[in-house]
Amino acid sequence: MNRFSYRNPLAWVAFVIAILTGCNTPKNVTYFQDADTAAPLSVATPLEIKIYPEDKLSIVVHSKDPQLAALFNLPIIARRVGYSSQTSLAQSQEMSIYTVDGEGMIDFPVLGKLKVAGLNRRQISDMIKDELMSRHLVKDPTVTVEFDNLYVSVLGEVNNPGRYNLNRDRVTLLDALGMAGDLTILGRRDNVVVIRNVGGTTATYRVDLTKASELYASPAYNIQQNDVIYVEPNDNRVRQSTVNGNNLRSTSFWISLASLLTSVGVLITNIK
CATH class of the missing domain: 3.30.1950.10 (wza like domain)
Incomplete structure (x- = not known):
C-alpha cells in the first residue's frame, strides 16, 4: 500500500476533499440499531387524535x-x-x-x-x-x-418538506416522516425535534431514530395535530455551507478550491 506523500499533488487533492466533504457511516444513518437486542422494547401507549378548539x-x-x-x-x-x-x-x-x-x-x-x-x-x-x-x-x-383540517408540518432534511393532512386516528412519528419521503442522507437521525402545543405552552421532544427503545418510548412517538417535526442537518450538510454562502455545489467554491490546489502544487514543486 502506498503511503501518503507530501510531494504528491494528487495525495493533497484527495486529502483536502476528504476534509471538506467527510463521509457518513452506517452508525450515523441506520435506524433502530438496538432493535435486535434480546430484551423486548416498551412502546408508548397508543394515542388517538383528539379534537381541540379551532379544529x-x-x-x-x-x-x-x-x-x-x-x-x-x-x-x-x-x-x-x-x-x-x-x-x-x-x-x-x-x-x-x-x-x-x-x-x-x-x-x-x-x-x-x-x-x-x-x-x-x-x-x-x-x-x-x-x-x-x-x-x-x-x-x-x-x-x-x-x-377536515388536521395536519402536521415536517421540515428540515427530508425529501419532501411540507404540511401533511392527518386522516387517521393514530399517526406515529415514522408515519409522518414517511409522508415527507423519509430523511435525506444529510439529516441527523439521532436528534429529530418534535415541537408540540400542550395546554397553551410549547413542549419540545428530541428523538433518536437510531435507538428503537428511545423512539418507541418517547411521548413524541404518537403524533398530534399541529405538531412540527424538524430534522436537523448533520455535520456534512453544515460543512457544505461557508460563512460567505459558498457550498460544494457553487462555482465560486470550486474556483477557490482549484486555486488553493494549484498553489499547493506549485509549493510542492518548489520543494523538490
Missing part, C-alpha cells in the same frame, strides 16, 4: 330515511379526496363541515350545542348517535366523523 370536522348523519337524515346535516359538499389510478377521475366524499369553537363546542342541527373537545372520532360519533336515538329522533342513525 374542523365533517359529520354526516345517514339513515334509511334520507329526508329524515337531512334534517341533521349541514349543507353537504363534495370534497375531492384523491384520484383513481385506473380512471384518473377525482373521487369525492360527502362532508358537512363544523368548526369547533373556543369552548370546544359545535352547534349541531336540532341537537344544539355539543361538546366535542377532548374526544376522538369514535367517541363523537357514538355521542351523536346516542343523542339521536335517546331523543327518538332517528331510529337507525349512522354517523360518520372525519377530520
Whole structure:
C-alpha cells in the first residue's frame, strides 16, 4: 500500500476533499440499531387524535330515511379526496363541515350545542348517535366523523418538506416522516425535534431514530395535530455551507478550491 506523500499533488487533492466533504457511516444513518437486542422494547401507549378548539370536522348523519337524515346535516359538499389510478377521475366524499369553537363546542342541527373537545372520532360519533336515538329522533342513525383540517408540518432534511393532512386516528412519528419521503442522507437521525402545543405552552421532544427503545418510548412517538417535526442537518450538510454562502455545489467554491490546489502544487514543486 502506498503511503501518503507530501510531494504528491494528487495525495493533497484527495486529502483536502476528504476534509471538506467527510463521509457518513452506517452508525450515523441506520435506524433502530438496538432493535435486535434480546430484551423486548416498551412502546408508548397508543394515542388517538383528539379534537381541540379551532379544529374542523365533517359529520354526516345517514339513515334509511334520507329526508329524515337531512334534517341533521349541514349543507353537504363534495370534497375531492384523491384520484383513481385506473380512471384518473377525482373521487369525492360527502362532508358537512363544523368548526369547533373556543369552548370546544359545535352547534349541531336540532341537537344544539355539543361538546366535542377532548374526544376522538369514535367517541363523537357514538355521542351523536346516542343523542339521536335517546331523543327518538332517528331510529337507525349512522354517523360518520372525519377530520377536515388536521395536519402536521415536517421540515428540515427530508425529501419532501411540507404540511401533511392527518386522516387517521393514530399517526406515529415514522408515519409522518414517511409522508415527507423519509430523511435525506444529510439529516441527523439521532436528534429529530418534535415541537408540540400542550395546554397553551410549547413542549419540545428530541428523538433518536437510531435507538428503537428511545423512539418507541418517547411521548413524541404518537403524533398530534399541529405538531412540527424538524430534522436537523448533520455535520456534512453544515460543512457544505461557508460563512460567505459558498457550498460544494457553487462555482465560486470550486474556483477557490482549484486555486488553493494549484498553489499547493506549485509549493510542492518548489520543494523538490
